[in-house]
Amino acid sequence: MMKEDAQIDGELTTVMYHYVRQIKNSNYPNLKGLEFDGFKRQLDFLSSNYEVISADQLIGYVTGEVNDFPKNACLLTFDDGYKDHIEYVLPELLKRKMNACFFPPVQPIEENTLLDVNSIHFILASATDPTQLFNDLLKELRLRGFSETFLNQSIAKLAKPNRYDPAEVIFFKRMLQKELPFELRSEITTILFDKYVGKSEEEFSKELYMTTNEIQNLIQSGMYVGSHTYHHFWLDSVDEVIQEQEIDRSLKFLQKVGTQTEKWIMCYPYGAYNNHTIEILHRKNCAIGFTTKVGKSSLDPKLTFEMNRFDTNDFPQ
Ligand SMILES: [Zn+2]
Numbered sequence: 001m002m003k004e005d006a007q008i009d010g011e012l013t014t015v016m017y018h019y020v021r022q023i024k025n026s027n028y029p030n031l032k033g034l035e036f037d038g039f040k041r042q043l044d045f046l047s048s049n050y051e052v053i054s055a056d057q058l059i060g061y062v063t064g065e066v067n068d069f070p071k072n073a074c075l076l077t078f079d080d081g082y083k084d085h086i087e088y089v090l091p092e093l094l095k096r097k098m099n100a101c102f103f104p105p106v107q108p109i110e111e112n113t114l115l116d117v118n119s120i121h122f123i124l125a126s127a128t129d130p131t132q133l134f135n136d137l138l139k140e141l142r143l144r145g146f147s148e149t150f151l152n153q154s155i156a157k158l159a160k161p162n163r164y165d166p167a168e169v170i171f172f173k174r175m176l177q178k179e180l181p182f183e184l185r186s187e188i189t190t191i192l193f194d195k196y197v198g199k200s201e202e203e204f205s206k207e208l209y210m211t212t213n214e215i216q217n218l219i220q221s222g223m224y225v226g227s228h229t230y231h232h233f234w235l236d237s238v239d240e241v242i243q244e245q246e247i248d249r250s251l252k253f254l255q256k257v258g259t260q261t262e263k264w265i266m267c268y269p270y271g272a273y274n275n276h277t278i279e280i281l282h283r284k285n286c287a288i289g290f291t292t293k294v295g296k297s298s299l300d301p302k303l304t305f306e307m308n309r310f311d312t313n314d315f316p317q
Helices: 003-008 036-049 055-062 084-095 106-111 116-126 130-143 148-158 167-179 182-196 201-208 212-220 240-257 275-283
Strands: 011-017 073-079 101-103 264-267 286-290
Touching: 036 084, 055 073, 055 286, 073 084, 084 212, 101 264, 106 212, 106 240, 116 130, 116 167, 116 182, 116 201, 130 148, 130 167, 130 182, 148 167, 167 182, 182 201, 212 240, 240 264, 240 275, 275 286
Parallel strands: 011 073, 073 101, 264 286
Antiparallel strands: none
């Protein structure tokens, strides 16, 4: 077999995690996340069915520095910089001598802000009735002059259930995560966060995300930390200038915490990117880009900026 063929050989199973914590007996028993016990069982399942690899092994292979790659390779990825990752995830990984990648967005960590997406998760976890929430959102939109025609069109377009959520919840998430103008989304999210969760965003941010020191602690423990941008925007909805700023500011943070900014890994917020993003990553010596498309990934060097990930829910827990 020729070397070029050998290099495009192989595939990778990547697993994506978000919240990993004790959920049932917590203040937010309805939070959509992975129970700590399920996480431990899943690590045991993965380690007996796959070879869990490190980011360095993957980067080495796709950049052609290393020729060996395990057949059943599996990579673990943890998005969004939650305290869960230092509290629950890290000790279990260390116990099993496993490696993993972590992708914290910078702004919540450095400025104690709360990402709208997380605000929405905790509003949903605190609301007992999705219809009430749906109506609250419509009320806020009517107050701001949105017409019934616009509301009905938006409902028809967005209120479609998926494999995790009913139609009303999907509508709520889509409107507040992407559809409405950015300032308006933040304004309405803040009002509803106050109504349903009842804590200040700053206080809540400190509880939810790791500190810079905790991220350094991950790195010192042998874990990989990569870019998840600064503000956690949908990169396909902002122009290339903003995209580059988002990436540059996150690389600055990676330098600060002491991780490499040559042959690094990008994790697109919401899995969203476009051709501009890929062009920027090429220029910045990025090695790999992770999407949220579900499936195994080819290790073809032409496709390393569009690598798939499974969700933790795709495996036994
Ligand atoms: Zn994210």
